[in-house]
């Protein structure tokens with residue numbers, strides 16, 4: 716296939732705190748991985764799900780329930796390691812999308828927007844949203860009450876990054892090779908491309924593509940998934 720869609724789902728879910736890897740936590744009767752894969756049904760891409768080592772068989776069953784034909788591979792210690800594992804299984808795809816399973820409610824329209832930007836010639840595409848909170852820099856003390864407050868950062872010049880991010884496959888592979896061990900700290904693949912001096916194109920993100928990180932996020936996702944409301 717011309718396009719590979721890597722779904723990284725190998726994180727531990729520490730902040731969610733369910734005691735299971737986040738992608739295998741249940742929301743509204745199905746795992747986060749299943750919700751994420753359901754949202755990708757019909758996308759014209761070879762799906763590669765990257766899951767914790769040992770969870771491959773579970774993930775294959777989940778993919779089948781979700782109705783997608785996915786290759787399943789084991790991830791690594793960092794998100795970037797997991798993306799690299801997905802890239803290694805992406806075959807000869809000409810372009811690659813990288814998506815967080817934790818953004819389980821990302822709408823199809825967002826995926827199509829990213830693909831359209833690649834069709835239009837972009838080498839790297841990232842969905843972005845404006846930042847809603849007032850943001851201030853701090854000196855970074857571990858204890859919030861001990862932090863020295865710095866300046867307010869003008870939020871009109873800030874954007875939050877989402878996934879799926881889209882890439883020319885050769886460009887993303889080159890970015891990962893160039894980053895080497897330095898990739899470990901990266902939670903944003905487009906940043907590695909930008910570090911090569913290559914252009915990254917922004918497309919509008921979607922609020923539904925929020926990342927399920929905390930228990931409050933899981934509650935929001937469950938409310939959105941509820942088939943009926945009181």
Ligand code: CTP
Pocket residue numbers: 723724725726727728729730731737738765790791792793794795797798814815816817818926927928
């Ligand atoms: N991820 C991954 N492999 C890792 C770390 C993260 O595939 N070693 C994936 C997660 O499964 C998730 C996405 O990257 O879909 C974004 O990561 P994050 O929201 O931080 O998830 P976790 O790392 O699981 O959560 P936490 O940081 O709270 O432990």
Ligand code: MG
Pocket residue numbers: 726
């Ligand atoms: Mg994490």
